[in-house]
Amino acid sequence: MHLLVVEDDDIVRMLIVEVLDELGYAAIEADSAAAALKIIEDPTQPLALLMTDVGLPDLRGEELAAKARESRPNLPVLFASGYAESFNVPPGMHLIGKPFSIDQLRDKVLEILGPP
Template sequence: MSHTSTILVVEDDAIVRMLIVDVLEELEFTVLEAADAGEALAQVRNTDQIIDLMMTDVGLPDMDGKQLATKVRELRATLPILFASGYAENIDVPAGMQVIGKPFSIDQLRDKVKSML
């Protein structure tokens, strides 16, 4: 079997982040965490770190998820990015990026992540 996919979860709400991480780990993904865009970019800049997918909240304290995605894509041009938003239907996202509406079920999250990897 291939390596376990590594997902970077960017979410400023610690409880929400913990829940997402728990779900993804239960689905046997390796999970990296970031509380804000700054932490996320530090992980992305670490070229030794494998990241197969970034899941980010749209509303982050230091920059929004779309700004973060733009910066991440400058560093890792092909990284799939999943936005989590309470306003999913109102977001236009570039190619290779998708949106999951909050609140989402474990099944929805699993299916979305697997479809992107």
């Protein structure tokens, strides 16, 4: 399963991708919403999940998710936010609060997708 990880902080993105790889998922990285949209809009790119930071520099995570759903209406979305308590999760989407542990990330992805 291919998971798209959108995070502008290089270290955080690298750690998330490493954890997902260790769990058996194939993680694809994007450091901005613009880079993510190029991947999302490529019909040859399989994607099982979009995991995005809420606070991206070029587009809010909710806006990225809405654009992603235009071309991939059934794509599951997982938001990561340091302000989880004040974030309103759009219907049919998921949230994990930052900072999160490896176990919390694993459990949340398994809850959404099941095992790889």
